[in-house]
Amino acid sequence: MIDHTDARLLExxxxxxxLTAQELGEVLNLSPSQAGRRRQRLEAEGLIQGYSARLDPTKIGLTVQAFVQxxxxxHGPEHGRGFVTLVGTRPEIISAWTLTGDADYLLRIYCKDLSALNTLIHEILLPHPAVSRVQSQIVMDQFKRDAPLPT
Known part of the structure; x- marks a missing residue:
């Protein structure tokens, strides 16, 4: 369980x-050492899984974002594992979910252009022996960026 101070630290x-321990301490009204220990505990407990940089996809040449069902x-276990392995090897697929409903998986994909997306769908995903259908939705605009998780 996390308390109110942990939630504010995560936020x-x-x-x-x-943020340094000093800056976290100021935000949380704690000493730097207390703030640092809280951060270390949350890291050790796995609430904080890591740190990364958020890149602008268009500035690095990824102009097409799509969601692919x-x-x-x-539906045998070996077929599912094979598809999951394939997804794990493709850098264009930045996240994947198992779903309920009509589709089995939802993939979030970034490609340099429509041709690259077409190649991924028609030469990589559809030929997989377990795949029977692929449906893609191309993102026209992302008006809300990926937000922090609510704490």
Whole structure:
């Protein structure tokens, strides 16, 4: 369980992971050592899984974002594992979920252009022996960026 101070610490770090123990202490009204120990405990307990930089996809040449729903035609454990392994090897697929409903998986994809997305769908995903259907939605605009998790 996390208390109110832990929740505020997590909120602050999601906004700026570079905060020092001194700065965290100021935000939380704690000493730097107390703030640092809290951060270390939350890291050790796995609430904080890591730190990363958020990149602007268009500035690094990734101009197409898409969500792709994948339906498997065969649902044996080995087929699911094979598809999950394939997804893990593709850097264009930045996140993936198992779903309820019509589709089995939802993939979030960034590609440099529509041709690259077409290649991924038609030459990589559809030929997989377990895949029976792929449906893609191309993102026109993302009006809300990925937000921090509510604490």
């Amino acid at each position: 602050a770090l999601q906004k700026d992971a570079h 994948v339906t498997l035609g065969v």
